[in-house]
Amino acid sequence: MSARFDAIVIGSGAGGGAAAWRLASRGARVLVLEAGPWFDPSRDYGLARPDWEVRGFPLKPGSQGRYTYGPMQALEAQWDDLRSWHHETGPLVQTGVREVRGGYSHVRGVGGSTLHYTGEAHRLNPHAMRMRSQHGVAADWPFTYAELEPYYTEAESLIGVAGPQEVGDRWRSAPYPQPAHPLCKASRQLGQGAAALGLSWTANARAALSRPHDGRPPCNHCGGCNRGCPLRDKGSVDQTFIRRALLTGRCEVRARATVTTLLHGEGQVVRGVRYTDEQGRARTEHAGLVVLSAGAIESPRLLLINRIGNQHVGRHFMETQFWTSIGLHPEPLSSYQGLPSDAICWDHNRPDAIPGVIGGARFYSATLEADCIGPVSYATRLVEGWGAAHKQRLRQAFGHALAVGAIGESLPHPGSFVELDPSVRDALGMPVARIHSRLDDMALRRLRFMAQTCRALLKSAGCGALRQEFGSCDDFAATHVFGTCRVGLSKDDSVCDDGNRVHGWGNLLVCDGSSFPSTGGGESPSLTIQAMTLRAIDRFLASP
Amino acid sequence: MRHPRLNAWPSLNRLPQWRRRWLLAALVSGGWLGSQARADAAVALAKARPDRQPRASGQPAALRVFIDHLIPADELTPAASTLQVHQRVWDEASRDPDGVRLVRTVCQWLDGYGEGFATLSEAERETLVVWMSTAPWESPQRRFFHWVRERAFTTYYSQPASWRGLPVQRPPQPIGHVLD
Numbered sequence: 001m002s003a004r005f006d007a008i009v010i011g012s013g014a015g016g017g018a019a020a021w022r023l024a025s026r027g028a029r030v031l032v033l034e035a036g037p038w039f040d041p042s043r044d045y046g047l048a049r050p051d052w053e054v055r056g057f058p059l060k061p062g063s064q065g066r067y068t069y070g071p072m073q074a075l076e077a078q079w080d081d082l083r084s085w086h087h088e089t090g091p092l093v094q095t096g097v098r099e100v101r102g103g104y105s106h107v108r109g110v111g112g113s114t115l116h117y118t119g120e121a122h123r124l125n126p127h128a129m130r131m132r133s134q135h136g137v138a139a140d141w142p143f144t145y146a147e148l149e150p151y152y153t154e155a156e157s158l159i160g161v162a163g164p165q166e167v168g169d170r171w172r173s174a175p176y177p178q179p180a181h182p183l184c185k186a187s188r189q190l191g192q193g194a195a196a197l198g199l200s201w202t203a204n205a206r207a208a209l210s211r212p213h214d215g216r217p218p219c220n221h222c223g224g225c226n227r228g229c230p231l232r233d234k235g236s237v238d239q240t241f242i243r244r245a246l247l248t249g250r251c252e253v254r255a256r257a258t259v260t261t262l263l264h265g266e267g268q269v270v271r272g273v274r275y276t277d278e279q280g281r282a283r284t285e286h287a288g289l290v291v292l293s294a295g296a297i298e299s300p301r302l303l304l305i306n307r308i309g310n311q312h313v314g315r316h317f318m319e320t321q322f323w324t325s326i327g328l329h330p331e332p333l334s335s336y337q338g339l340p341s342d343a344i345c346w347d348h349n350r351p352d353a354i355p356g357v358i359g360g361a362r363f364y365s366a367t368l369e370a371d372c373i374g375p376v377s378y379a380t381r382l383v384e385g386w387g388a389a390h391k392q393r394l395r396q397a398f399g400h401a402l403a404v405g406a407i408g409e410s411l412p413h414p415g416s417f418v419e420l421d422p423s424v425r426d427a428l429g430m431p432v433a434r435i436h437s438r439l440d441d442m443a444l445r446r447l448r449f450m451a452q453t454c455r456a457l458l459k460s461a462g463c464g465a466l467r468q469e470f471g472s473c474d475d476f477a478a479t480h481v482f483g484t485c486r487v488g489l490s491k492d493d494s495v496c497d498d499g500n501r502v503h504g505w506g507n508l509l510v511c512d513g514s515s516f517p518s519t520g521g522g523e524s525p526s527l528t529i530q531a532m533t534l535r536a537i538d539r540f541l542a543s544p
Numbered sequence: 545m546r547h548p549r550l551n552a553w554p555s556l557n558r559l560p561q562w563r564r565r566w567l568l569a570a571l572v573s574g575g576w577l578g579s580q581a582r583a584d585a586a587v588a589l590a591k592a593r594p595d596r597q598p599r600a601s602g603q604p605a606a607l608r609v610f611i612d613h614l615i616p617a618d619e620l621t622p623a624a625s626t627l628q629v630h631q632r633v634w635d636e637a638s639r640d641p642d643g644v645r646l647v648r649t650v651c652q653w654l655d656g657y658g659e660g661f662a663t664l665s666e667a668e669r670e671t672l673v674v675w676m677s678t679a680p681w682e683s684p685q686r687r688f689f690h691w692v693r694e695r696a697f698t699t700y701y702s703q704p705a706s707w708r709g710l711p712v713q714r715p716p717q718p719i720g721h722v723l724d
Contacts (some may be wrong), residue, residue, distance in 0.1 A: 058683040089690060094681065133699035177657065185724045220720025230717055336712060337721035375710060379697035386614040386693060391621065395709045 003286040005031040005252075007417035008273055010035035011300070013112020014529040016293035017241030018155065023289075024248040031285055032242070033257040035294075036063045036108025039238065053374035057116040057228050062106050067097055067297065068421045070436035072098035075474055081443050081475035082323075082451055087466070088384055099187050102477020104297055104435060110255055111238030115480065118340045118369055119207035119234050120524035121161040123152050123170040123531075127350045128409070130359065131518040135351055135358045137411050139316070139517035142489045142498035143508025143535070148172055151531035158211035159235035166178070168346055170377040177332030178210045179218065186402055187365040189329065193461025194345055198328070204364060206346040207235030207526075213241075220377075220456050223368040225340050241530070247350050251295050257283075260428060262290065262306045268505045270308075276428055289507050291538065293533070296481035296514035300418050301433040303485065303495075303510075307321050309502050312495045314418040316486055317428060318410035318479040319437055323447060323471035324366050325454040326403040326465030328382060334397055334399045340368035341405075349521040351409065352494040357446045359409025360521025363453060382467050400466075404457045405428055405449035406523035410482065412440045418484050428460065437476050474542035480525050485514035499543075500536035603634040604651030606661040611696045613669050619710040627706065629699045636695055643691075650688035 006028040007337045009016045016032060023030045039045075045053035050093070053375065075083070075096055084101075086091040107115045116500045126145035131138040133221075153174050157477065163176035180203035194201035208219040208229075219233045225406075232239050245251040256278035263272045265286070272286030291297050300314040347362040353360045371377050375394065382401055383394045406515075416437030420431040440449075451471060458466065487496025492505035500509045509532040513525050520528075608630035624630065628691035635720050637643035654661040657672065664672070681687040707713040 040718035048715050050704050050715060052715040052717075054698055054702045220717075221631060221723055222720040224716045231720075276709050332710070332711075334721075334724040336716075337723055373716075375701040376698050379701045387670075388616055388618050390620055391615075391709075398710050398712075496704055 001283065003288065005029045005091055005285060005287045007031070007289040007291060008285055009291045010273065011112060011293035011295065011298070011512065012169060012237065012242055012253060013293060014114055014237060014296060014513065015239035015513075015515075015527040015533045016112065016291065017114075017245070018530040018533040019291040019293060019509075019511055019537055020251050021158075021241040021245040022534050023541075024251040028250065028289075028535075030245065030251040031287065032245075032251065033259055033273065034108075034110050034253060034255050035065075035258045035298075036110070036255065037061065038110045039228065039253050039307070041228060041230045041232055041239075045230040047222060047224045047227055047230055047542055048354045048506060052224070052227070053108070053179055053376040055108060055227060057226060060409065061108070065106065065108055065298065067104055067418065067428055068424050068432055069100045069103070069435045069476065070434055071348060072100065072413075072476060073403075073438055074098075079448070079473055082304060082444065082471060083469035084474055086381070086468045088124040092470060098439075098474050098476060100477075101444045104295075104481065105477065106295065108267075109238075110242060110253055111416065113238045113443070114236040114526055115228060115238065117236070117479070117525070117526065118227055120237070120341055121159065121163070121205045121207040121235070121527045122206075122520075122523035122525075123525055124148075124528045125169050125346075125349050125360070126171075127169060128518060128520040128523075131351060131358075131411075138318075138360055139486060139488055141414075141492055141517050142487055142494075145170075148528070148531045150231075151534040152527065155527055155530040157514055159207050159240050160209050160216070160234070161205055161207055162210040162449065164203040166202055169350065176205065178213065180204075181206060181210050181221075181339050181342055183206065183343050184221070184335070184365075186333040186335035186367050187338065189331075189333055189344040190365050190402065190461050191343060193457050194457075196460045197456060199345050199347050199363070201343055202346055202377060204341050206276045206339060206342065208339055209233040209235075210304060213415060219339060223336060223338055223340060223373050226371075228371065230239045236445075239375050240355050249268075254527075259294075260305075260430060262292075262308060262508070263300065264306075264308070270505065270508045281504070289509070289539075291509045291511055292492070292511045295512050296484045297418055297433045299512055299514045300484040301420065301431075303354060304420050305430055305438045306533065307497050308489055308505065308508070308514040309485065312486070312493065316412040316483040317418050317436070318412060318414040318482040318516070319472070319476070320480045320523075321361075321408040321410045321447060321450075321472050322405065322407040322477070323450040323454055324370050324403055325458055326367075326372060326382070326401065326452065326468045327398045327458045327465055327466045328397055329402050329461070329463050330400070331462070332399050333402065335367045335401050336373050336399055338368060341365060348449075349523075351521060353521070354446060354449045357442060358428060358445055361406050361408035361446060361450050362451075362522040363404060363406045363457065366403040367399075367401055369401040369405065372401035372403055391403075402458060402463050403452040406454055406457055407480075407524075408450050409448045409521045412483060413440055421431040435476075437478075441471065446474060447471060472482050480513065480519070482513045482516040482519050482525065485510040486517045487515045487516060499539040500532070501540070509536055570668040599688075603630065604648055604652040607634060607647060607692075609662045609669075610651070610654060611692065613666075613673060614693055614696055615700050621706050624696055624700050627700060627703050632699045633692060633695045646684055646691070650684050653685065666718050675693075680711055
């Protein structure tokens with residue numbers, strides 16, 4: 001039987017989009033199967049509507065997966081300074097056990113979670129790619145930063161990344177394709193606080209256009225990236241890799257298409273996939289290459305359901321270690337304006353940068369990402385009380401919010417893994433993924449450093465009493481997830497080889513956050529996923 | 545990164561349900577107002593006057609008054625009820641039997657004071673609201689206060705009529721911002 005497609009890509013997020021574009025650009029006929037729906041930025045995103053603030057990123061049928069969680073750990077009193085709290089309601093977790101308040105935050109849709117991401121476009125710190133050999137934790141990346149660098153440059157060029165001239169630890173073969181965005185007034189205020197503490201504070205690399213590019217307009221600094229960008233300047237994958245893949249004329253995207261089976265026989269060769277289409281019909285497609293890019297929860301789930309891969313599938317799960325502190329500044333800062341996360345501090349990003357802790361962290365302006373942006377947020381979260389006095393206080397406080405966030409290295413833990421839930425099944429009768437998460441003392445010490453630095457930075461910037469803080473200590477909430485199908489040189493400690501092929505399977509690649517052997521010191525992962533995927537496809541196409 | 549959950553509502557799901565604990569919570573609360581609360585709460589459900597009883601599917605009258613106390617009119621913006629906030633909060637509560645029960649129970653408790661919550665003076669209403677805002681979390685009054693406050697402010701401030709006096713009085717798009 002002659003296959004209509006040369007390659008099938010499962011998932012259309014950072015990895016799937018990059019794979020589809022590279023394959024189609026190289027002449028392959030590509031089918032992308034995406035479990036979620038299409039989103040139309042003009043119609044679906046609500047930032048121009050009067051009730052814009054109560055609209056988060058839109059929910060559509062099929063745009064959220066279903067997951068369960070294993071038991072969370074008991075909270076110890078020694079870490080009480082890391083509990084999430086609010087200035088009026090008190091502790092946000094009023095139990096003795098870590099909660100799943102945020103859970104696994106994701107979007108199923110064409111573009112994946114880049115649809116709701118902030119759009120930080122980070123390269124991994126080269127110092128964070130040898131965690132096993134240099135620090136005795138996690139695993140080494142089986143390739144170097146130098147091998148990834150040309151692919152980073154290519155991805156940045158396609159997206160139109162705007163970034164600073166300073167390169168720091170991340171050497172570059174070419175400057176960023178677009179100049180950095182100007183810092184908003186609130187971030188400049190934080191910069192003064194950082195300087196007083198001796199911390200650097202620079203423009204963040206952002207997948208948001210500062211100049212017109214590829215038919216897309218520049219960002220107008222509305223601050224609403226996480227609600228979905230109606231302007232299309234944000235470099236979400238639907239507007240970049242997928243759009244460019246479709247323009248080749250060799251790529252087809254089928255939305256609401258949920259893959260259930262990776263078809264294979266006795267030999268370790270995948271012949272195609274079986275999936276359920278948007279009408280609920282079972283369909284089959286064949287191809288010579290299958291790229292699995294469903295993310296660090298769904299990719300191992302699909303491998304486990306299909307009994308593909310070794311004992312490491314689902315293990316080494318790494319999550320988003322985060323902290324955010326929010327305060328009100330006495331001066332008006334117009335902090336509802338700007339680009340979320342427009343400024344960043346990399347000073348503690350290297351794995352040995354935090355005293356007494358392995359694994360780094362980065363700090364960033366989080367005011368808009370923490371949703372301190374509109375009157376609803378001020379009224380419900382930032383301004384106390386009620387009545388006429390509350391109205392007056394809100395008018396006085398509006399635009400005064402400041403938030404600093406931190407994201408740190410997450411290291412593998414034997415208690416952190418993804419498995420098939422033995423009792424819960426999805427609408428198609430397949431077991432759902434069950435997520436297990438544990439934080440050890442190292443993680444909590446790193447988190448303490450992150451919290452203390454966020455507080456110090458806000459204080460140094462002139463903020464008064466804090467209004468709210470939240471973090472990973474008592475709340476499992478993860479957008480960036482990693483490690484469950486990690487790449488490595490040996491099948492004894494990894495699922496995939498250094499070209500992202502599942503060990504022993506010549507035509508099955510896994511290209512997404514699950515491939516990461518280590519997380520880096522808080523870098524956002526989408527650009528690295530894209531660079532790694534371009535490299536993996538090139539290596540596959542070059543193989544005999 | 546996108547923060548998945550940013551509200552200020554605490555996780556309480558391992559605490560006893562309010563349906564089983566609210567009378568106990570009122571009994572253990574201290575102070576003069578605690579005494580008032582427990583005395584009045586004890587008789588509210590049993591002795592509420594028939595004309596103050598909520599209709600089977602109707603919105604308790606005290607809800608509108610309570611929300612207008614949280615969000616009164618001032619020189620720039622209207623009261624919550626002018627923007628139909630009470631109706632939308634009630635509609636939201638009505639989607640969940642527990643929500644209906646919470647709102648009805650606490651509104652009945654509010655109406656147990658004087659000749660009904662609406663007849664109380666501003667200062668008397670304020671005293672009750674202050675107490676509710678600091679009551680034990682197990683009590684329905686505390687949960688009602690925070691739930692209604694959050695929902696009422698959210699509904700009110702998502703309407704442009706509430707934005708007068710703010711430095712920005714339009715949605716973020718399509719214009720965006722010129723940075724200061």
